[in-house]
Amino acid sequence: MPSQRIIARFHHTYPDFSLDVDLDLPGRGVTALFGHSGSGKTTLLRLIAGLQHTPQGFLSVNGEIWQEGARLLPTHRRPLGYVFQEASLFAHLSARGNLEYGMRRVARGKAMDRAALDQAIALLGIGHLLERRPHQLSGGERQRVAIARALALQPRLLLMDEPLAALDLARKQEILPYLERLHDELEIPVLYVSHSPDEVARLADTVVMLERGRVMAQGAVGELLTRLDLRLARAHDASAILDGRVRDHDPRYRLTRIDTPAGTLRLAQIERAPGERVWLRIQARDLSLALDEPGTSSIVNILPARVLALEPLEEAQLLVKLGAGADQATPLLAHITRYSADRLGLVEGQELFAQIKAVALME
Amino acid sequence: MGFSDADLQAIWLTLRLASLVTVLLLLIGTPIAWWLARTRSAWKGPVGALVALPLVLPPTVLGFYLLLAMGPNGPVGQLTESLGLGLLPFTFWGLVVASVFYSMPFVVQPIQNAIEALGERPLEAAATLRAGPWDRFLTVVVPLARPGFLTAAILGFAHTVGEFGVVLMIGGNIPGETRVVSVQIYDYVEAMDYGQAHWLAASLVIFSFLVLLVLYSLNHRQALR
Secondary structure: OOOOEEEEEEEEEOOOOEEEEEEEEEOOOEEEEEOOOOOOHHHHHHHHHOOOOOOOEEEEEOOEEEEEOOEEOOHHHOOEEEEOOOOOOOOOOOHHHHHHHHHHHHHOOOOOOHHHHHHHHHHHOOHHHOOOOHHHOOHHHHHHHHHHHHHOOOOOEEEEEOOOOOOOHHHHHHHHHHHHHHHHHOOOOEEEEEOOHHHHHHHOOEEEEEEOOEEEEEEEHHHHHOOOOOHHHHOOOOEEEEEEEEEEEEOOOOEEEEEEOOEEEEEEOOOOOOOOEEEEEEEHHHEEEEOOOOOOOOOOEEEEEEEEEEEEEEOOEEEEEEEEOOOOOEEEEEEEEHHHHHHHOOOOOOEEEEEEOOOEEOO | OOOOHHHHHHHHHHHHHHHHHHHHHHHHHHHHHHHHHHOOOOOHHHHHHHHHHHHHOOHHHHHHHHHHHHOOOOHHHHHHHHOOOOOOOOOHHHHHHHHHHHHHHHHHHHHHHHHHHHOOHHHHHHHHOOOOHHHHHHHHHHHHOHHHHHHHHHHHHHHHHOOOHHHHHHOOOOOOOOOOHHHHHHHHHHOOOHHHHHHHHHHHHHHHHHHHHHHHHHHHHHHHO
16 A cells, blocks of 8 residues: 555755655554664654755655655654653653653643553552662663653654663663564564664664765665675674574573574573564674585584675675575575685575574574 | 931932833843843844943943933933933933943843854754744743853842942932932932931842842852752
8 A cells, every 4th residue: 555655855965964855664563673873774763753954855654744845743743752862751750740741732632542551550560660760760761651652642653763772782682572572562664773784684674774974775674684785794793693493402402493494403402482572683793604514513503505696895705695494495694704705606696504603693 | 316208219219210210221221131141143242332431431421421411412312201201310211221221231231142052952942942032032941041140130229229420420319209228328429418318228239239139148048059
């Protein structure tokens, strides 16, 4: 349905950079706006929220026009929810006061939607924090209240500007499961600004990669993280990210088996129940290639795969994109030396075996 | 001894003047402070300097120019006369106008600082929570900048109570109309009546001390929160 889309067109030159985007995004699911700092991702999000303006532009959200040319809907009339990098709670109100601030205004004098409030409180697990003032909350708790505050409005679009970036690792781990629940339970579209590939892989369905104010690529997450022409695949820590489920544990060797689209992988036992969803990351430098199935090897995880593409990386290195799994289409990346590539006689379409030296569980 | 009837009249007049000026200054000073805190205009510097002038000018200089402006040949004087209000010098309302100028920086600067410290973010957050511009000002800026408004009101009031030079230039010394406490003290000293002067002068010292004490304890409590 063409109206269930988010259409955003902005062309504007700022003193220090220019933004030039023409986006057609899905009207549901989580879309990550991904890029380095200065790529324009936050500016784009703020334009969509109406917190910043361009003299010309077009923005429509699931059929509703928010900006057309110079005519725009002010932020407070847009049915959106916005989560800032820092929680930005009102210091003079309790957590409950913060939650109700927006809800009162949505209700316009009628009764507040208590069900929506309770749902947001339950989803973010903040029921025990409601009477506290922001300064009595930890950084992670503040951000959970801020997310609930945006959700309780029952917005038609949720905008999140690096909601985890200001938090330390432990606080990130605290919030990520809640964001994953949002992803699974939310009906509305979410635009999520991030510069972290891990977050994007865990939370997003679609990725828009921005660089210097321009859209470099747009596509499904798994596909984009391994695409060779993008800087991400060339980075030193380039990786493939796999969406897996715990199959079982092997108590004798203390290993856990995980089913992924690329095949079944073993890793040192993890504290997850069978059937639970996990994300695995395989770094390109942890992959080596063999033409024949290695009979005797200390490597635990060996998957059959096919060479999808070869790309020179630097003088001595090559980047190989492999397809693994039943349909030989689940992407994996390998950094290998050109010497090895010539010795193996690698060509596109070739079938071989990927030996995976390390699989990391993404927390 | 004690306060004479003339003293009580002067105290009442002073309190009336200071209260009225404080209210007017909060009404006029807040938009100026808001503009100064948020504008990126090139006029920010000149306007800020103009507002701050009374901090450094001798009150007589300010009073002199206000007297000229409000006099029969001044632009303000011609305006008030054409409106049928008569001339402002040597009236209570003349003092009010002069005091508004004289105490302006004491009101504008604390409010401006509080709004600047607040930053853009709480306003943006409120906008994403459906609050319109007035709503944002009343429900976010005012409560969050409350210490600034409180400081502004107290300083504006106290500074108006303490003025002397401008009053003398504009208002002269008319009982019940322009003879405020500071002028009354001056009169006692001129008449060598030091006893009566003590009563009023000591009252002003105590009043000023109490005002500042309240102000500093409020700020201290705010800092502890």
